[in-house]
Amino acid sequence: MRHTAEIDRDRAFTAKLGDRGLFPHLAPLVYVNHAGISPPSRPVRLAMMALLDHYAAQGAAAFPAWYAQRLRLREKLGRLIGAAAADDIALVQSTTRGLTDIALCLPWRPRDRVILFEGEFPANVTPWQRAAAIFGLEVVFLPLGGFADGSGSGLAQLEGELKRGARLVAVSAVQFQTGLRMPLEAIGALCRAHGAELCVDAVQAVGATPVDVEAAGVDYLACGGHKWLMGLEGTGFLYIRRERLPSLRPAVAGWLSHEDAVSFLLQGPGKLRYDRPIRQRADFVEGGNLNAAGFAGLEAAVDLILQIGVERIHEHANRFLDPLEEALRERGWESLRPGDPALRGCSLGVRPPGGAPVVELYRELTRLGIACAIPDGVLRFSPHWPNALDEWEQVLLSVDEALGRTTTG
Numbered sequence: 001m002r003h004t005a006e007i008d009r010d011r012a013f014t015a016k017l018g019d020r021g022l023f024p025h026l027a028p029l030v031y032v033n034h035a036g037i038s039p040p041s042r043p044v045r046l047a048m049m050a051l052l053d054h055y056a057a058q059g060a061a062a063f064p065a066w067y068a069q070r071l072r073l074r075e076k077l078g079r080l081i082g083a084a085a086a087d088d089i090a091l092v093q094s095t096t097r098g099l100t101d102i103a104l105c106l107p108w109r110p111r112d113r114v115i116l117f118e119g120e121f122p123a124n125v126t127p128w129q130r131a132a133a134i135f136g137l138e139v140v141f142l143p144l145g146g147f148a149d150g151s152g153s154g155l156a157q158l159e160g161e162l163k164r165g166a167r168l169v170a171v172s173a174v175q176f177q178t179g180l181r182m183p184l185e186a187i188g189a190l191c192r193a194h195g196a197e198l199c200v201d202a203v204q205a206v207g208a209t210p211v212d213v214e215a216a217g218v219d220y221l222a223c224g225g226h227k228w229l230m231g232l233e234g235t236g237f238l239y240i241r242r243e244r245l246p247s248l249r250p251a252v253a254g255w256l257s258h259e260d261a262v263s264f265l266l267q268g269p270g271k272l273r274y275d276r277p278i279r280q281r282a283d284f285v286e287g288g289n290l291n292a293a294g295f296a297g298l299e300a301a302v303d304l305i306l307q308i309g310v311e312r313i314h315e316h317a318n319r320f321l322d323p324l325e326e327a328l329r330e331r332g333w334e335s336l337r338p339g340d341p342a343l344r345g346c347s348l349g350v351r352p353p354g355g356a357p358v359v360e361l362y363r364e365l366t367r368l369g370i371a372c373a374i375p376d377g378v379l380r381f382s383p384h385w386p387n388a389l390d391e392w393e394q395v396l397l398s399v400d401e402a403l404g405r406t407t408t409g
Contacts, residue, residue, distance in 0.1 A: 029369030035382035098222025174345035188217035231298035254287020
């Protein structure tokens with residue numbers, strides 16, 4: 001049997017900026033697709049194997065140790081986003097699941113208005129569209145352009161819509177194609193001034209771009225664990241501001257959502273009841289069993305991020321992208337990265353010169369060992385803390401080679 005102390009010793013790893021030594025299985029020459037799916041590090045893999053070994057040896061008797069692990073994880077995730085307490089965090093399987101939970105649990109009124117933004121990833125659109133269909137809501141889309149150009153017109157347009165009345169604004173902390181970092185504090189201030197709630201899709205931010213739910217007045221935040229948090233698919237978390245809990249309807253509650261939900265399994269006869277109240281904590285959405293192995297791995301990944309610090313990771317990733325963007329611009333590429341450093345996440349989205357075929361470019365780059373992505377036809381590079389700062393030079397060389405091959409046939 002592997003005891004908790006042994007499991008903790010497995011996590012005694014040191015994360016170093018620019019060092020991919022904790023990723024011994026990583027095959028690509030340069031991995032710059034952390035905005036897509038991050039590869040699991042050795043500590044993540046070992047944490048998951050530790051859980052499996054423990055359950056293999058002890059079965060149900062292993063549960064208490066890993067239940068305690070998930071309590072620790074909530075506290076660490078809360079620290080990453082500036083939450084007031086671990087009780088404000090629920091563990092969910094994905095960003096989509098967290099946003100859907102909020103969309104279904106809000107006490108909507110017919111014709112309530114929800115403000116969204118054009119160009120958002122569908123995970124932050126579909127749940128609100130479904131809520132609109134179910135509850136009779138009005139969905140309004142605003143353009144993103146006025147947020148990236150420094151004109152302030154984006155906030156002005158948002159305020160204009162808020163003055164017309166809105167129940168909720170749903171926005172990504174960082175936009176998935178362009179790396180645009182939305183001004184959450186300014187958006188939150190406008191929401192509070194006009195009586196709207198703020199819901200944030202943070203999957204392109206948490207772990208590499210600073211987020212502070214208290215400073216920004218965020219009411220709800222959902223984030224998956226497989227991108228910048230560097231965990232695995234099927235893991236994520238949901239933040240709910242404590243003041244919002246009493247008004248939510250527990251439409252997604254399950255058997256584990258009740259107070260004292262498991263006493264009937266542990267304390268003898270006469271404890272089976274169906275009238276226990278639903279918990280007034282964010283984790284009421286955890287209605288059934290969770291991805292225990294995935295969350296064991298996620299804690300190991302978060303530990304590495306907390307070692308380094310999100311501010312340092314954000315600076316490191318942008319030091320990687322700065323010279324790459326400049327060199328690509330000089331070659332005629334169009335950059336979608338915001339000019340203002342304060343509006344940057346950790347991704348660089350570019351379009352090739354001369355209308356070069358993006359899909360073919362992507363295939364060539366993959367063949368050359370550059371792991372990147374092409375969301376909606378934009379070539380995107382997204383480095384994280386393991387990327388060495390000089391790797392951008394290899395990316396550029398490979399881009400030049402790939403472009404040459406795709407344009408010459």
